[in-house]
Amino acid sequence: MTPEQRLAAAGHALPPAPTPRGAYAPFCVADEWIAVSGQTCRxxxxxxxxxCRAEADVAPARQAAQVAMLNALAALKAACGGELRDVAQVTRVRGFIRCGPDFTRHTAVLDAASELLALAFPGHALPARTAVGAASLPDRTWIEIELDARLAPAGAQPPP
Incomplete structure (x- = not known):
């Protein structure tokens, strides 16, 4: 199965590739490296x-983290020419969680995005990850996620 098929089988559809909302590109490809710009939960x-202010906010924030990851994966798919199976490895995920000063469950929120990534790429090692709190994010969204990945060399078979 392809990453897209695994996501769809679990009830997650990739949205269309994002359109920049400013003076930036949704991704940058340099040789086999891809950097995906921050994608919010839209x-x-x-x-x-x-x-996020309290424990009760963790569940809806986790759902928002999944939406942001799906948007990041849509950008990654566009960067790969339309085929997520061309991704050899997602190497880093950065998650920004909009939260109050006393909130400490950043990793629990971002775990939902990491779990979605593991579903799409079950043969890949987990990427390095950063989860930080932010006082403000674009349009007051819960989450913004960016990721870095490496393409499989031309002609190589990427992991399943």
């Missing part, structure tokens, strides 16, 4: 706004 262009 569905059909509409932001999912929220802020």
């Amino acid at each position: 569905r059909d262009g509409a932001p999912i706004a929220g802020i």
Whole structure:
């Protein structure tokens, strides 16, 4: 199965590739390296706004983290020419969680995005990851995620 098929089988559809909302590219490809710009939790262009202040906020923030990861994967797919199976490895994930000063469950929120990544690429090692709190994110969204990946060399068979 392809990464897209594994996601779809679990009920997750990749959205269309994101359109930049400013003076930047949704991704940059340099040789076999890809950097995906920060992707927030938007569905059909509409932001999912929220802020983590207490334990009760973890569940909706985790759902927002999945949406942000799906948007990041859509950008990654576009960077790969339309085929996520061309990804040899996602090497780094950075997650920014909009939260109050006393919130400490950043990793629990971002785990939802990492779990989605592991579902798409079960043969890959987990990437390095950073989870940090932010006082503000674009359009008051819960989450922003960026990632770095490496393409499989031309003609090589990437992991399943």
